[in-house]
Structure formats: C-alpha cells, structure tokens
Amino acid sequence: MKIETVNFGTIEIEEDKVIYFKEGIPGFEDEKEFVIILNEDLDNPFHFLQSKNTGELSFVIVNPFEIFKDYDIEIPETTVKKLKIEKKEDLVIYSIVVVPEDISKMTVNLLGPIVINSREKLGKQVIIEDSRYTTKELIFKEASEKGGK
Amino acid sequence: MLILSRKKAESIIIDGNIEVKIIDIQDGKVRLGIEAPEDIEILRNELYIEVEKENKAAVGRKLDLNNMKELLKK
Numbered sequence: 001m002k003i004e005t006v007n008f009g010t011i012e013i014e015e016d017k018v019i020y021f022k023e024g025i026p027g028f029e030d031e032k033e034f035v036i037i038l039n040e041d042l043d044n045p046f047h048f049l050q051s052k053n054t055g056e057l058s059f060v061i062v063n064p065f066e067i068f069k070d071y072d073i074e075i076p077e078t079t080v081k082k083l084k085i086e087k088k089e090d091l092v093i094y095s096i097v098v099v100p101e102d103i104s105k106m107t108v109n110l111l112g113p114i115v116i117n118s119r120e121k122l123g124k125q126v127i128i129e130d131s132r133y134t135t136k137e138l139i140f141k142e143a144s145e146k147g148g149k
Numbered sequence: 150m151l152i153l154s155r156k157k158a159e160s161i162i163i164d165g166n167i168e169v170k171i172i173d174i175q176d177g178k179v180r181l182g183i184e185a186p187e188d189i190e191i192l193r194n195e196l197y198i199e200v201e202k203e204n205k206a207a208v209g210r211k212l213d214l215n216n217m218k219e220l221l222k223k
Contacts, residue, residue: 025204045221060207077187078187078188099207103220135203136203
C-alpha cells in the first residue's frame with residue numbers, strides 16, 4: 001500500500017503496520033489510521049507518526065523514556081481497556097515533539113503520550129494528570145543537564 | 150447545554166451510570182465527585198484544549214531531523 005507523504009515522498013507501507021486510533025487524536029479527531037516511521041539512522045531518536053490517509057499530516061515523535069530518564073507514568077484503566085492491553089510488552093509509548101523556529105527550544109508533550117498496543121495495533125493519545133510534567137517540556141535543557149555527551 | 154442548579158451534597162446522573170456530585174462549594178470553587186464506569190474518561194477541559202493546541206503546533210513545518218539529532222548529542 002502506498003502513501004504520499006510530504007517528508008518522505010511516496011512510501012510503501014504494509015497494511016499490518018497500520019495502527020488504528022479509534023478516537024483520532026485531539027485536534028485531528030478524524031484521523032484514525034497512522035503508521036510509525038522509524039528513523040533510518042539508528043542513532044537518531046526522532047521518528048514520525050504518519051497519517052495513512054493525509055500525506056501532509058506527520059508528527060515528529062520520540063520515545064520519552066530515552067530523553068527523560070525519570071519519566072514515569074501510569075496508564076489509566078480506561079486506556080488499558082480501550083486498547084485491550086494485556087501485557088506490558090505490548091506497549092509502545094511515544095511523545096509528540098513541537099519544533100519551533102529556534103530548534104534548540106523544541107518541546108515534548110509529556111502529558112499527552114501516544115500509547116500503542118503493538119499486538120492489537122490500537123493507539124490513543126492519552127491525556128494524563130500529573131503535576132510533575134507539562135505539555136511543553138524542553139528537550140534541550142534535559143539533554144544539557146545530562147552532562148552533554 | 151443542559152443547565153441545572155444543585156446544592157452541596159446533591160448530584161446528577163448521566164446516562165444511568167455516571168454520577169456527578171457536588172461535594173463542597175467554597176471560595177468560588179466547586180468540588181465535584183464523579184462516579185463512572187471504567188471506560189469513561191474524565192478530564193479537566195483546559196487540559197484537553199492544551200493537548201489539542203500542542204498537536205496543532207506540532208505539524209506543518211518541514212523539519213531537519215539530522216540537525217535536531219546533532220543538538221541532542223552535543
């Protein structure tokens with residue numbers, strides 16, 4: 001199956017890679033089908049959540065646990081049920097990245113993780129209440145606090 | 150929008166199995182108690198709006214992921 005994308009041109013996607021977002025995501029409630037496009041560069045933590053049906057719609061995502069070592073969230077019971085989560089191993093979690101003009105000020109939404117059940121191919125952006133985190137966590141600040149590698 | 154008046158300790162029932170109860174009213178703030186089945190999500194409205202705003206801000210620009218990676222690795 002081919003998708004026309006803005007970032008990658010025409011790409012070939014296997015049907016079994018499509019993840020179904022029954023509720024869409026906030027702001028894009030009609031977008032129910034996405035694929036994860038992993039960065040070809042294994043060292044690059046930035047990947048894409050690409051809409052299957054809207055080529056221009058593509059979010060940059062990261063695995064939040066790779067950037068924020070202490071990130072710790074509880075998946076609400078409503079989500080466990082909706083995504084039919086049975087085992088922790090089926091869970092894949094990404095966070096959406098917002099990149100402004102000054103890319104050093106890019107932020108990650110830690111209150112809206114994209115939670116995916118990779119076995120059932122079901123996904124949802126889960127909004128969590130947690131006063132430790134914000135919807136606009138600076139990545140760069142965290143990286144520099146790590147001591148700079 | 151359905152508008153009702155409730156006093157402290159009174160409640161409303163939605164769809165037969167969601168109960169919203171006024172627990173306390175003080176300083177212009179209402180403390181609500183909500184009883185609902187496990188598959189019903191309950192959120193502060195402004196949080197949903199904020200996530201929606203961030204999602205919309207996340208799209209539209211052509212990005213250079215290599216530059217972004219370099220910044221992180223510094």
